[in-house]
Amino acid sequence: MSGAGNGMPGRAIGLASEREVARLISKVERGEVADATADLSLGRSSGAHVIGITGSPGSGKSTLVDVLAQKMRADGRTVAILAIDPSSHLTGGAVLGDRVRMSSHSQDPGIFIRSMGTRGSTTGLARAARDAVKVLDAAGYDVVIVETVGVGQVELDVLTIADTVAVVLVPGLGDTVQMNKAGIMEIGDLFVVNMADRPETARFVRDLKQALAVGARHTYTDMPPVCCTVALTGDGVAGLWATLRDFDERDQASGRRLARRQDQQSRELIRHIENHVAAMLHQTMNGSARLDRLRRQVHAGAMTPRAAADEWLAELRLRLE
């Protein structure tokens, strides 16, 4: 699949300019558009290869993504990058700094880079990121890279969007322990040891492979590949790109890509229903004088919160039946 002159390859459907794509992403972030690309993504069994790249701050992720995108472009792929940075929980603000390291792509129409803050949200980020990825996929980019700092549940949720997840580690940073705790190690389809020119690299790779082999035995899955790279020089990045292409080809050939998309769609269907029901329920609770009376009884020590809830729900159940 090669990119056309304006950066939008043959699969582009209706979204002609970067400005339109950018505006649509803002709209889906605000939750203004319920189904940004509904008509466009129905029935598509393949689309962009969505690659999640995660790792600690300082692991060289952004530099790696930069070089990786260059390799992809050299192969004629168009690339969209969604770079997610943590926002302050206090102020909601953020300095979104990943873009600084991706300067080599300036004015390449085949590359689109968008920064997103986490905004301290729990579910909001995953939904916003998911919708942004859908927009970029529908706009026709061959590869969509989602870059996150994978340390919390929120960031892990984001990575469920991806077809392939690459975890970036650095020898000597001591973050394998942190990663283990956060469950990152379980979601990696492949592991990238960056800054592989460090002296501790050989031992680190050995330890990592041993840990992964144990994990693979326990879960009866294949041993995830380990790629060594030095992002600053570009060493090993061609190998990483080849590995990613393998994943893409195998996923499409085996039907796993389609199954994964359908699974995502099922979960989204349920989520929409849950959100709607939750909203209706809150509305009912807000208008309920009976609930207020029960609350006062709880405050007076006459009832436990659980008993009050059961009583309120009992009548709700009657009305639903």
Next chain:
Amino acid sequence: MNQPSTLPIRVMLAKMGLDGHDRGVKVVARTLRDAGMEVIYTGLHRSPAQVIEAATQEDVDVLGVSLLSGAHMPIFTKIFQILDQMEERPRFALVAGGVMPDEDVVELQQMGVAAVLGQDTTPETIVETIKAVAPVEANS
């Protein structure tokens, strides 16, 4: 359907040309972050075309240009040249910050710069100015 929420104000801070002094712009970045905004810093030595492309992709509300080198007139002239030639003009407001003589301020504003903030502008004023010039989100 989810209630539409408001997003934080998105600001791009840009350094263009040969000016290599970035301490000030980084302080401004942190100030705006602490005021709840999302700040995207371009890094040093970008061209006007590169910055406008980035600002378009990021759909920012405000593009702040930090200039300490005295090159503000040619740089803003170039910026507006590019914007004027675009089929669909991006919606961000332009703010200039740094070292600019008073006699150039009027001309910059006539070109289309929404605000010019000199070196001794207080953090509070910077934040209030950005909030004031950020376009109100219309349905577009």
